[in-house]
Amino acid sequence: MSGDLAVDVRGVSKVFQDDKGRQVQALQDVSFQVRRSEIVALTGRSGCGKTTLLRIIMGLEQPSGGSVTVDGVPVQGCGPNRGIVFQNAELLPWRTALGNVEFGLEARGLPKAERREAAERAIELVGLGNAANRRPHELSGGMRQRVGIARALAIDPAVLLMDEPFSALDAQTREKMQGELLEIHQRTGKTIIFVSHDIDESVLLADRVVTLVPDPGRLHGVLDTGFGDSTDLDERRSSAEFALRRHELLQLVHGREIQQQDGVSI
């Protein structure tokens, strides 16, 4: 049973201190689990703590209480079992696309030849093989984010963690990238957790959507999207499930209770 579990978030809470020294409860007793190869979205209104929660899983933030384990290993700071994709790609501007992908491998002390090979494989995977030697300022926003994804994939992590990965892109690029993420998921079978404030995106991409509500940030519900095996985004978007799940997720995000109707013509 535990072999099937990729990420286990257990009773995580986070208390911040604001500028005036007051204690602010950003997260309160959040627990959920992510199975291997699953895509899970974290969503909710602003201030619900979804980004804080992701940062705790990333190891960039310490929880005030509770614990996170990835592949049975407790999260303590950074770790090669998690590949991180930032909102604005955050590439090093003085490095080429390939050099950026190599960054995480260098930090792990891989020999040069191995590093190059792994980076080239990752950059091919995101379809940027012919732009490998360009610098970030010569790439479009979508291409930059693909480099960001390749950098995270290159270290061959168990889990891919993405913080609003497509929110900075224009609508058309975003749709294209969403499709490509599903393709990458199919090919690599990586477990993916991403934060999104976009209801449609959460429903379309995720197998399950974890919703949080603010004040204090806490888990409100988990929605099964249940698209089955179809990875075609247009097909998903025009399906009856999409409309239904979208409606249900809206209810959840706004703090209402829903009774998820299971087995709706899957």
Next chain:
Amino acid sequence: MTALADQAAPPVDDETALSRRMRSQRRSGRDRLVTAAGVVVLLIIWEVAARQVDPILAAPPSAVFTALIGMIADGSLPVAVWESAQPFLVGYLLAIVVGVPVGLLIGRFRVVEAAIGWLVIAGYAMPMIALTPVFMLWFGLGFAVKAAMVMTMTVFAISINTWNGVQNVPRTLIEVGTAFCASQPRILTQIVIPSVIPSIMTGLRIGIGKAVVGIVIAEFFTAIGGIGGVIIDAGHSFQPDRMFAAVVVLMLAAVALTGLIGLVERRLAPWNRSIAGGAH
């Protein structure tokens, strides 16, 4: 102008905003023509005006040019330039060698900032010229005092800009390092220092102007050799043509050196221009 500046670290000098704007301006052929016309008009006004006054008080450009040729021909100008160039280079290089690491340390470690940050700010704000007499007591009247003056004039501008650059390294980029388990030394060499290079270059560019002031001041006070010596000697002996010739050389040297730094900057940090230009 603010739109250009806000991507990079805000520089600690007014000249920078100006020079950045100048660099970002696309020089069309017409602009060049207007500039050339401006120079010609200024030279004509100067020529006409200078001819009206006593030749021991001012010299027209034609006389300055003749003096310049004469000083090159008799070898006095090349000797003076070489005499100034050596302490200038030594002082300037010392300022880089000291100023950059100090700026990096202050920016990176809070303890160092608390310990010597105030000193760098005070040193930058203070007119170092005030120290010249005491420098002459310490370093004598030769090479050493000139180099020391250049160094003290320059080092604070370099330090403060480097420091400023470190503080403006995007936090998210450092987070990338942390997220991918990069060690502190690796974060410093692979993320912080490359990010700071544009700010260091800004410091070096501002430093050129300060260093030129430093060498001239030192040579004024000591009145021995160098371009500053030529200026002060010519002034004291009522030879404005020679004086202006030396001033023109000084000006050209400062402009050329600043341009050289700009060239190095574009080689070292080619990404910076496109970022500062708002390529997003």
